[in-house]
Every structure is written in structure tokens, then in C-alpha cells.
Amino acid sequence: MGKYASHEEFGINAPINYREDTTSESFLKGMSAVCPQGMKPKVSRGKKFEEKTDFKASARWHKNFDVAMFGGSDIGTSDYESRQMSLEGKINGIKRIPGRH
Template structure:
């Protein structure tokens, strides 16, 4: 069975987890694992990565996922950021499933 029971649970939890899990540490760890021997990624790139994975990026990611997987987005195409915000406000009625641990 999947991590989320339904699409509403996915729409509330996954974008939040995307933001929380997209840290400079996770970026640097991933890049270090594929870097050539003796080289390591710059801290500034990790910081820039974290800055670009904010709310707007997570809302855009959710919209694009919906388009790719379901052929249309349940959060719309023009005001998807405000629709994502209203979806996340429902989190009290939906089980919060944290991301990586």
C-alpha cells in the first residue's frame, strides 16, 4: 500500500514534506555521494538549493505532479499557490505523515 490513503492526504502532506526534506544538508549529502574522489560540493550551492525549495516551489511541484500523474491538477493552473495554501490549512482534518526520518 502507498504512503498516502487518498489524493487529499497526498496533496496536504507531500508538499510540506518536500519543503521540510529539501535542506542544504540533504543536497550536500546527495552531491557528495556522486562527486569524484577528492572533491566535494560547495556549501553555497546547498544554501541556494534550500532557498529555491520554498512554498512556491512545493506548490509548483504538486501542480506538476498532478498534471503528469492524473492529467490535470486539482489545485488549478492559474492560482495554484493560493489553492495549495488553502489545501494545507486543512491539515488539521487530515493525518499528518512526516517525511524522511
């Protein structure tokens, strides 16, 4: 069984978890695991990674997932950022399922 009970629960939780989980620390930890011995990733790349995973990026990620899996049924293709904000605003009625933290 999946982590989320419904697509609405996915739409409310997953983009928030995406933003919380995509930190410079997680990027640097992952890159350190795959870089050649004796080398380490640049801290500046971790900061750039985190900057590019803000609200706009998570809303775009959710929109693309929604289009691919459901034909754009949940937040549509136009004005998806404001639709994502309204979807996340419903969180009071939906159980918050934290990410990997």
C-alpha cells in the same frame, strides 16, 4: 500500497514534506556521495538549492504532479499557490505523515 491513502492526503502532506526534506544538508550529503574522490560540493550550492525549494517551488511541484497524474483535478492550473495554501490549511482533518526525517 502507497504512503498516502488518498490524493487529498498526498496534496496536504507531500508538498510540506518536500519543503522539509529539501535542505542544504540533504543536498550536500547527496552530492558528496556522487562527487569524485577528494572533492566536495560547495556549501553555497547547498544554500541556493534550499532557497529554491520554498513554498512556491513545492506548490509548483504539486501542481505539475496533479496535472500529470489527474489532469489538474485538485489545485488546478491558475492561482495554484493560494489553492495549495488552502489545501495545506485542511491539515487538521488529515493525518500528518512526516517525510524521511
